Amino acid sequence: MSHHPSVSRRLLLGGAVAGGAFATGVGGAAHAAAPTGHTPGRRPGQKSMIGVPFEVHRTVRVAVIGLGNRGSGMVLGWAAVPGCTVTAVCDIRADRATRAADRLVAKGEPRPAEYGGSADAYARMLRRDDIDLVYIATPWEFHHEQGRTALLSGKHAVVELPVATELRELWDLVDTSERTRRHLLLAENCSYGRNELAMLKLAHDGAFGEITDGHGGYLHDLRELLFSDTYYTDSWRRLWHTRSTASLYPMHGLAPIAAAMDINRGDRMTTLSASATAPRGLADYRARFMPRDHPSWKETYVNGDLVTCMIDTAQGRVIRAEHQVSSPRPYSRINSLAGSRGILEDYTGPGPTGARIYLEPDHGGHSWRDFAPYRRNADHWLWLKVGDDAANNGGHGGMDYVLQWRTVQLMRAGLVPDIDVYDSAAWCSAVPLSAASLARDGRPVEVPDFTRGAWRKPRAGLDSEPTDMPPVG
Structure with missing residues (x-):
């Protein structure tokens, strides 16, 4: 999608918080958390969605909004899931919708309806009555409005980050x-990664003892792609680095740690404080590699190269979540979890899993062990069931397809989602809360309780029991 809405002044100033909440906290004590955690009351008749199952769908009919790199890459995965069909595709660039439809037909799938050519094409598509689930993969600034419109149109929605x-x-x-x-x-999708789900099972089986802290993030050298004139349409992702000092995209590492800690399921995030390094990487890359007539020379980069969030939980745990995409470094989501009896560290080097582990009483001599045998014993049932299909049908090591397969299975079997709107809001709140904290010189801000008190009750999430995909036909 190429149309860019105006960015709010609050976000430009780094204060992307609920109206008035940040302003009321400026004059507080140096270590007091700003009251960004205000919980609005429910309207009459409004009820929690916790524990609410999907209605049973014989076939899940998916519509896709946004057919850039991410959206176009996921279209075939949806169609490959048993009992799922793509009925409509949309992009403001109509030719992208046509190409996506052509790819589906080439794979023997029915041709979906095509929408595009205007900023409101997605809204016209959502008036259709042959859509059960909307998958949204547009630039970040469109996610709220398009997700909201999907819900108001009577559809369920799966929205890319944030x-x-x-x-x-x-x-x-x-x-x-x-x-x-x-x-x-x-x-x-990273919540469905093989290492992440095995870590979750080990944590919930007590292998790490009492969980005390976790460390996750999104560390990815995107400089070449950020300055590409074709990869991110209209340079939308690079432009976010001109708008705010914030942790723009920490969820890939934060979400698996939050799941292992039962956030919203017996614990919750209470305060967040953020720090940021100077914004040096993008300007340095531009100076060395971009011609002087490139549009990027009109931009000023304000977001720190490394933004770190320190998050406290109600149960006394600590989460460190990082975002770094404008510096040279190998890819990592960190994915580390520690407790009273051991620690796991992912992205540590060679080996079939790329991870290492130290658990008592197995280990001695202060030496790490390969995570591989532990993962074999703790493999999540989803990977045992669809891991081979995932390798053939999904990107990012197969976890894209596992996410898609599980979403369709939940809808076809009428089950409760693994990830709900409260998890989604809590994980994504690190974006505006980091901006609010940095605007207060890194002082802590309150994390809202999106569950409105229901976090205290333990419940299942990604640690689901094995279930089958209903038969097709």
């Missing part, structure tokens, strides 16, 4: 989901 970038938008999605009785969930 589902929204401001607290008021996150609350709006929670409330809209509760009013429409439709689910909206973050397309957090």
